[in-house]
Amino acid sequence: MTDVSEKLLIVEDLSTTFATAGGPLPAVANISFDLGRNETIGIVGESGSGKTVLSRTIMGLQPRTNVSVTGSVLLDGNEMVGASEDFKRRLWGTEVAMVFQDPMTSLNPVMRIGKQIDEALRVRLGMSKQDAKARAIELLELVGIPSPVQRYKAYPGQLSGGMRQRVVIAIALACSPKLLMADEPTTGLDVTIQAQILNLLDELKERLHMSVVLVTHDLGVVATRTSRIVVMYAGRIVEIGATRDVFANHRMPYTRALLESSPKVSNASHTRLITIPGRPPNLLKLTQGCSFAPRCSYATDKCHQERPELQAADQPGHSFACWNPLPTTRGDSAT
Amino acid sequence: MLRYVIRRILMLIGIVFIISVGSFFLIHLLPGNITAVIEGPGASPENQAKLFKLLGLNRPIYEQYFVWIGNILHGNLGTSFISQTPVVTTIGNALPIDLEIMFLSQILAFAVAIPMAMRSARKPDGVIDRFFSAGSFTMLSVPSFIVIILLVLFVSIKLGIPHTGPSSYVSLRGDWIGNLESMALPAITLAVGSFVVYFRVLRSDLIATLQEEFITMARSKGLSQRRIMWRHAFRPSSVALLGAAGVNIGGLLAGGFVVQYLLNIPGLGYTLIAAINTDDYLLVQGIVLVVSVGVVLINFFFDFIINIVDPRISRE
Numbered sequence: 040m041t042d043v044s045e046k047l048l049i050v051e052d053l054s055t056t057f058a059t060a061g062g063p064l065p066a067v068a069n070i071s072f073d074l075g076r077n078e079t080i081g082i083v084g085e086s087g088s089g090k091t092v093l094s095r096t097i098m099g100l101q102p103r104t105n106v107s108v109t110g111s112v113l114l115d116g117n118e119m120v121g122a123s124e125d126f127k128r129r130l131w132g133t134e135v136a137m138v139f140q141d142p143m144t145s146l147n148p149v150m151r152i153g154k155q156i157d158e159a160l161r162v163r164l165g166m167s168k169q170d171a172k173a174r175a176i177e178l179l180e181l182v183g184i185p186s187p188v189q190r191y192k193a194y195p196g197q198l199s200g201g202m203r204q205r206v207v208i209a210i211a212l213a214c215s216p217k218l219l220m221a222d223e224p225t226t227g228l229d230v231t232i233q234a235q236i237l238n239l240l241d242e243l244k245e246r247l248h249m250s251v252v253l254v255t256h257d258l259g260v261v262a263t264r265t266s267r268i269v270v271m272y273a274g275r276i277v278e279i280g281a282t283r284d285v286f287a288n289h290r291m292p293y294t295r296a297l298l299e300s301s302p303k304v305s306n307a308s309h310t311r312l313i314t315i316p317g318r319p320p321n322l323l324k325l326t327q328g329c330s331f332a333p334r335c336s337y338a339t340d341k342c343h344q345e346r347p348e349l350q351a352a353d354q355p356g357h358s359f360a361c362w363n364p365l366p367t368t369r370g371d372s373a374t
Numbered sequence: 375m376l377r378y379v380i381r382r383i384l385m386l387i388g389i390v391f392i393i394s395v396g397s398f399f400l401i402h403l404l405p406g407n408i409t410a411v412i413e414g415p416g417a418s419p420e421n422q423a424k425l426f427k428l429l430g431l432n433r434p435i436y437e438q439y440f441v442w443i444g445n446i447l448h449g450n451l452g453t454s455f456i457s458q459t460p461v462v463t464t465i466g467n468a469l470p471i472d473l474e475i476m477f478l479s480q481i482l483a484f485a486v487a488i489p490m491a492m493r494s495a496r497k498p499d500g501v502i503d504r505f506f507s508a509g510s511f512t513m514l515s516v517p518s519f520i521v522i523i524l525l526v527l528f529v530s531i532k533l534g535i536p537h538t539g540p541s542s543y544v545s546l547r548g549d550w551i552g553n554l555e556s557m558a559l560p561a562i563t564l565a566v567g568s569f570v571v572y573f574r575v576l577r578s579d580l581i582a583t584l585q586e587e588f589i590t591m592a593r594s595k596g597l598s599q600r601r602i603m604w605r606h607a608f609r610p611s612s613v614a615l616l617g618a619a620g621v622n623i624g625g626l627l628a629g630g631f632v633v634q635y636l637l638n639i640p641g642l643g644y645t646l647i648a649a650i651n652t653d654d655y656l657l658v659q660g661i662v663l664v665v666s667v668g669v670v671l672i673n674f675f676f677d678f679i680i681n682i683v684d685p686r687i688s689r690e
Contacts, residue, residue, distance in 0.1 A: 100594055104497070124599075131596035144587040149610045149684050158605070159595040194685050210595065 046113075047218055047250045048074040048097070053110035053120070055089075055096045061323045066092040068274045070110070072267075074218070079244060079251040081261030081282070083297065084271035087319045090254045091140070093271070094220045097252070098135050099127040115217060132163050135218040136211035138240075141227040142203035146195040152206045153179075153191035159213040178209040183239060201232035208239065215247060222254045237264060258301045262286060267356070270294050273320050273330035276349060280357030290352055290364035293331045329362065337363045378681065382674060389670050394446070397662040398439050401655050411653045412455050429455065442659070451660040456652050461660035464645060469664070471543075471641040475633075476626050478557055479564035480619070486565070487572035492603050494573075495580035506573070514570040521563045522636050529559060543639050560633045568622050575618045579611035586610075613684050620676030624669035 055067040067089045074080050082090050095101050097112050099119040112119040115134055119127060139145035147155060156175040160166045166174065172191070179187035182205040195203055204224065211219060221240060225233035241264055244251050255261060261268055261282065268285045270278040270293065278291040289295055299313040317334040320326075329335070332342040339362065347360045353367055408429070409422040426432055430441065445452060451461035490510075494503040529535055535555065544552035583589065584607055592606045631643020638644070642661055649657040681687050 095590075098594065100590060128596045128598070131594050133596070137591075137594045139587060139591055141587065145591045147588045147592070147606050147610070148686060150606070158597065162598075162601065163596050196686055207591070210591070214596075 045075065046073045047076045047078075047115055048252075049111070049113040050097060051111040051113075053093070053096060053112060054108070055092050055101060056107050056109075058105040058107070059323070064322050065325070066274050066322060067096055070269075070271075070276055072269055072276070072279060074250050074252065076217075076250055077244070077248055078267070079241075079253055079265045081265035081268045082252060082254045082271060083256060083258055083261055083268060085256055085297075085315070085319055088271045089274035090256075090271055091222055092274075094137070094222050094252060094254050098131070098137060098220055100131075100137070132159050132214040132216065134216060135220060136214070136216035137220040137222060138204075138208050138211045138224045140223040142195075142200055142207050143227060145207055146203055148195055151192055151194055152198070153193075155206070156210050156213055159210060163214050175209075175213075178213060179206070181212070181243070182206070182209045183235075184209075200228050201236065204228060204232075204236055205239070208236075208243070212243065212247065217249060219244070219249050219251045220254070221251060223256070224253075225255075225257075225260070233260075240264075258286075258297055259303075270297065273325065274322060275330070276360070277331065278357075278359040279349070280352065280354060280359075284352070284354045284357040288352065288354065288357070288367055290359040290367065291331075291361045292335050292337050292363075292365060294359075295365060296334075329360070337365075339363060375681070379678070382677065386670060386674055390667055393666040393670070394443055394663055395439070397659055397666060398442060399435070401659050401662070402435060402438075404653075404655065408455055408653050408655060446663070451663075452656040454649075454654050454657050456654045456657075461657050464657060465642065465660055465664055468640060468642045468645045471634075471639060472627060472630060472643070475557060475560045475564060475630060475639070475641065476623060478561035479568060479626065480623060482561060482565035483568035483572055487569040487576060488608075490569075491573050491576035491580055492608075494577045495584060495607075496599070496603075498581050503577075507577075510570045510573050513566055516566075518563050518567055519632055519636060521566050522559065522633060525559050525562060526637075543637075556639070560630075560637055560639055563633050564626055564630060568619075568626070571618050571622055572615055576611060576615045579614050580607055583607045583611040609683055613680050613687075616676050616680045616683065620673045623676075624672045627668050627672065628665050 050073065051071050053067060053070045054065065057064040057066055070093060072080070082093065084090050092101070096108055097114075097119065099112070099122060101108060103124070108120050110120060114130065117126075117130055117134070119130075146152065153172065153175050156178055157168075157171040160171040160174055161168070176187045176191055179190055184190050184202060184205050190198070190202075195206070198206065204227070208224075219240070224240065225236050228236060237260060240251065240253075243249070253261060253265060265282050267280065268278075268282050269276055270285065270289075270291065272293050278285060278289060278294045285294060286298070289298065293315075296313070296315045300315060302310075302312060315334060320330050320333065326332075326343065328341075328343040328345055329338070329347055332338040335342065341362050345362075347362050349358045349360045351358050352364075408431070409425045410417060412425065413421055430438060433441075442452065449462065451465070453460050454464065457464070490506050494500075494506045497503060536552075544556045580603075589602060589606060592602045597605075627642075629643075630641065631647055633639070634641045634644040635647055642665060646658065646661045646665075649655075649661065
């Protein structure tokens with residue numbers, strides 16, 4: 040454990056395949072990356088690129104049936120792949136916790152929010168009823184919910200989306216996890232609330248010394264909040280590196296397309312955003328070649344026939360999977 | 375919540391009024407002449423006419439209704455012309471039997487249906503689920519009078535347990551073991567019909583609830599499967615179950631007479647059939663009214679429970 044203790048999370052060659060009526064569906068394929076303590080890593084990609092499945096697989100939260108997971112996830116020295124539900128249950132909440140995407144559906148609608156926080160404290164940490172309640176109110180205060188004593192008794196339906204997401208965060212933080220998986224934590228929220236929630240996560244990460252995996256489709260979200268970025272497409276990593284390098288020196292055309300399709304403050308008003316033509320591929324019908332090739336303007340015959348492996352770029356830790364990478368030292372796309 | 379309850383109570387009063395009118399007038403449409411029954415065969419038409427007048431049956435029917443309903447408001451359902459006992463007394467003797475059968479059968483039905491549904495929902499279409507579903511379907515298609523006969527055949531004749539066959543009703547006063555024995559078969563019979571419905575309703579709702587994101591969330595907190603099932607999945611899945619129970623229990627109160635008749639249990643259903651056969655229309659009216667009001671109250675009660683279970687319903 041001594042040599043792995045430097046890294047909180049080591050993911051190696053992780054693949055998640057669903058058995059569907061149409062055949063095996065490789066939702067996540069051959070993912071490898073690691074995460075240090077107190078570090079934030081961003082996982083970006085379009086809807087359907089496998090981000091959510093990846094984050095759930097890392098946590099071991101994938102559905103119990105019709106799914107096969109291979110590779111390795113070492114979480115603080117604990118192997119999550121192939122572990123029993125009982126084993127993982129002991130890590131959930133205390134080692135790793137998740138902030139879910141949509142606060143409208145991730146809270147139990149018929150349970151008071153206080154009870155939903157209490158529960159983890161009482162079951163996992165063995166707190167008494169009074170202690171758990173006091174701690175739950177503290178947590179509500181920590182995530183910035185006004186009049187937490189009254190809110191403790193509220194049902195989720197009585198709170199706004201932003202407040203509910205704060206409750207979800209409070210639940211995730213309840214047992215002081217070392218790793219927080221934030222799966223598109225702001226997608227279901229108003230734009231004005233998004234920044235508040237992200238800043239809250241940032242602040243809590245510093246205060247509680249957590250590591251964070253921030254999953255999002257919005258590069259603007261990860262730009263200032265992460266030290267490294269993983270860009271995913273069709274279940275695979277297509278580019279990975281320090282945030283600075285990925286923004287300034289991305290080599291994969293997909294990364295550039297993602298960057299160009301997110302709005303920037305420097306844009307003149309009424310600037311038309313560039314969209315990525317086409318749609319993510321059907322994972323049941325993947326070709327031999329690069330899965331982005333059908334939508335890529337640089338694609339050659341080779342791209343359609345052979346899949347590029349990750350190769351190292353100039354900067355340490357930066358790699359990309361592309362046969363026709365963009366020229367290096369492009370600095371103009373940085374936000 | 376308070377406004378909701380008040381609204382429901384006002385509705386309740388309206389419904390009870392309509393039921394009282396309905397049960398009164400419908401019964402007066404029945405053929406048969408009470409005076410002939412009371413005076414027995416060979417009664418002279420003059421005597422019949424005299425009695426007809428004496429009983430107030432010559433007055434306009436709406437007047438008769440108001441006399442009847444006025445008495446009911448004073449807790450008086452009239453005195454049977456046939457047995458000369460107050461209707462309230464007869465019903466008071468029979469009703470507890472119905473309530474006991476109902477209570478026992480529902481406890482039994484829930485005790486079997488809930489764990490079965492939870493087990494099934496854990497792995498839909500798994501071996502256990504298929505077995506339970508097929509079994510419950512089979513039960514659903516066997517009518518209750520067949521179930522009773524088979525049960526009597528098996529329990530009373532093969533096993534020879536006393537108090538379990540027809541004409542063996544033991545009152546709850548005194549011998550409660552004997553009473554439970556005599557209640558076992560009717561309760562089991564009614565439970566068989568109920569548990570199938572409860573199992574199927576709860577199973578499908580649990581399966582849907584278990585797909586919800588908040589279940590994954592509960593899982594990610596590190597809660598045990600059992601706790602997730604009972605604390606997180608059961609309550610939001612039980613709305614349809616409670617609705618079904620309300621309708622079903624009402625139905626048992628109104629329709630339990632097949633079981634009572636076949637097993638000679640002197641509950642309301644049994645008494646009602648006897649009253650119809652003897653043209654004892656005051657007793658019929660009284661039972662119909664009590665049963666209808668009971669059905670309405672039971673549904674009201676379950677609606678109320680549903681509101682507590684799922685606070686989203688009354689908030690709209």
